[in-house]
Amino acid sequence: MGKRKRRGDLELQLPDDILLNIFKRIPAKPLMRLKCVCKSWKTLISSPFLANLHYKVSQTRPDASYLIFYLRKNFSTIRSIFPTNLEAAFTAGLPTHNFQQSSPCTDIVNGLICFFDRKDYQLKMLNITTGEKVTLPYQRPLQFRYPSMFLGFDPHRKEYKVLCTLDFGRQVKWRILTIGTNLWRTMGNKPLLEKFKKGTICVDGCIYWKDELFVDGERAIQYFHVGEEKFGMVFPPKRTKRIRQVTRIGDDLAIVYRKPFCHNLLKLWIFNKEDKNWAKNVIKLPRIPVSRLEVIGTTHKTSEILMTTKLGYHDMLQLVFYNLETENLRTSNISCPGMPSIAAGNLLSYDASATVSNHVENIFPLEFSSQGTA
Numbered sequence: 001m002g003k004r005k006r007r008g009d010l011e012l013q014l015p016d017d018i019l020l021n022i023f024k025r026i027p028a029k030p031l032m033r034l035k036c037v038c039k040s041w042k043t044l045i046s047s048p049f050l051a052n053l054h055y056k057v058s059q060t061r062p063d064a065s066y067l068i069f070y071l072r073k074n075f076s077t078i079r080s081i082f083p084t085n086l087e088a089a090f091t092a093g094l095p096t097h098n099f100q101q102s103s104p105c106t107d108i109v110n111g112l113i114c115f116f117d118r119k120d121y122q123l124k125m126l127n128i129t130t131g132e133k134v135t136l137p138y139q140r141p142l143q144f145r146y147p148s149m150f151l152g153f154d155p156h157r158k159e160y161k162v163l164c165t166l167d168f169g170r171q172v173k174w175r176i177l178t179i180g181t182n183l184w185r186t187m188g189n190k191p192l193l194e195k196f197k198k199g200t201i202c203v204d205g206c207i208y209w210k211d212e213l214f215v216d217g218e219r220a221i222q223y224f225h226v227g228e229e230k231f232g233m234v235f236p237p238k239r240t241k242r243i244r245q246v247t248r249i250g251d252d253l254a255i256v257y258r259k260p261f262c263h264n265l266l267k268l269w270i271f272n273k274e275d276k277n278w279a280k281n282v283i284k285l286p287r288i289p290v291s292r293l294e295v296i297g298t299t300h301k302t303s304e305i306l307m308t309t310k311l312g313y314h315d316m317l318q319l320v321f322y323n324l325e326t327e328n329l330r331t332s333n334i335s336c337p338g339m340p341s342i343a344a345g346n347l348l349s350y351d352a353s354a355t356v357s358n359h360v361e362n363i364f365p366l367e368f369s370s371q372g373t374a
Contacts, residue, residue, distance in 0.1 A: 019041070019044060020044065020050055023044065023045060023050055023053075023054070024050065027361065028054075028058075028064075028093075028129045028130060028363050029093060029094070031045060031054070031363065032130050032363070045363075047365070048365060050363070051362070051363050051364055051365055054361070054362075054363050055360070055363075055364075058361040058362070059300055059360055061361075063085075063093070064300075064361040065085075065299065065358070065359070065360055066083040066084065066085065066086075066094055066359045066360075066361075067083065067084045067085070067088060067296075067319075067357075068082075068108060068357045068358075070104075070355045077103060078103070078104045079098070079099055079100070080096065080099060081096065081097045081099075081113075083096070083359070087332055088319050088333065094128065094361075095128070097126065097128060099115065101117070101118050101119050102117045102118055103115060105123075105149045106149050106150060106151035106162070107150075107200055108128065108357050108359070109151045109152065109153050109202045110153055110362055111360075111361075111362035111364060112126070112127055112128075112151065112160065113125070113151070114126075114151055114162060122135050122136075123136045123138030124136060125366060127362070127363075128359070129361050129362050129363060130363055132365075132366050134366040136162070137177065147164045147166050147167070148167070149164050149165075150162070150164075150207050150224070151163075151202070151207075152205070152206070152207040153205065153226060154205050154227040155205050156227055157227060159178055159179070159180075159226070159227075161176055161177065161179065161226050161229075162177045162179065163175075163207065163224060173186065174186070174190060175187060176229060187229070189230055189231060191224070192213065192215070192222065192233070193211050193222060201246055201248050201253070202226075203248050203252065203253045204252075204253070205225065206223040206225050206226065207223060207224045207226065208222070208246050208253060209221070209222050210243060210245065210246040213233075215233065215235075218235055218238070219236055219243065220235055221234050221236060221255070234271070236278065237269055237278045237280070242257060242258065243257060244257060245295055247297060248298075249270050249295075250298045250303075252272070252273065253270075253271040254268055254269060254270045255268075255271075255278075256268055264285050265283070265285075266284075266285065266295075267282055267283075268281040268282075268295070268305070269281075283305070284327070285320070285322075285329065292309050293308070293309045294308050294309070294356075295307050296308060296356050298358070299321065300360050304321040304322060305322045305323075305324060306320070306321060307320040307322065308320065317356075318333055319331060
């Protein structure tokens with residue numbers, strides 16, 4: 001009887017290549033449950049190779065694209081992150097993350113975000129798709145404020161790195177950590193302007209900042225090359241000193257520019273990596289005040305440019321979808337039922353502000369973080 005059972009088990013086993021072909025098509029949430037089936041499945045699902053396959057397939061699956069909302073208390077500290085579908089309806093496809101006793105300290109990069117856990121004073125990394133967490137090496141500062149941190153991804157070496165600034169007042173020290181190692185390294189080179197504003201964008205292996213930096217009278221945008229671990233600058237088109245935003249359109253860097261006194265026109269310059277030139281796009285928004293508009297990026301489902309605008313006294317968020325080719329414009333309001341502490345109907349609570357990012361499912365395995373995905 002026992003021998004017959006073992007033969008049956010062997011007959012039911014599938015080769016790894018067939019399992020990988022199946023697993024890469026399964027949404028992240030049920031795929032994580034399959035880790036409990038057996039040790040061999042857990043090893044396969046936790047592999048960076050499958051994470052790469054799954055991410056590529058997810059970019060083509062409409063139901064794998066989400067909008068990630070950061071709800072901020074008093075316009076500063078992030079108190080929660082929750083997902084909606086691209087029509088802004090609350091979804092259980094991804095977990096909701098509450099930060100009651102912790103504080104996110106980086107932007108989201110490929111579904112990963114770093115945060116400080118105030119209970120044990122540890123620096124941790126979170127995969128917002130799977131909910132997995134890992135503790136990073138970190139020493140609590142004693143005589144200075146919590147350091148500024150920036151997360152970036154090197155697509156060539158498949159590595160994630162955290163850039164850290166320690167501000168001592170008259171002196172700023174720069175350190176860097178490659179995720180998957182336990183050593184913070186001191187940076188040998190420094191940027192031209194060392195005190196960055198919050199809010200960055202990681203595009204094609206570089207972290208970009210929007211700073212008040214001028215070189216020889218021309219506006220400049222500073223960046224950090226994650227792979228080379230060097231700082232540099234890129235110059236936007238001339239006469240664009242009033243940069244409203246630095247953002248990402250598709251896989252390219254873009255800047256948003258609003259000409260003074262033009263309340264319904266938005267200029268979007270997209271940087272071409274091949275010829276190092278900027279392509280100009282003019283977006284006309286007849287019914288929406290540009291002064292309250294933020295460009296989020298490009299949706300993976302329809303390739304439309306996604307923007308948000310705040311309406312009314314309670315700052316209700318409205319989503320704006322704009323197609324550059326057809327110039328078609330559509331809008332959608334946010335709906336997040338089942339979260340009474342955060343939302344009331346379609347109105348966000350008046351004591352919280354929200355920012356949005358576009359997200360594709362990523363089952364990045366944190367235990368193999370030095371061999372990252374994407």
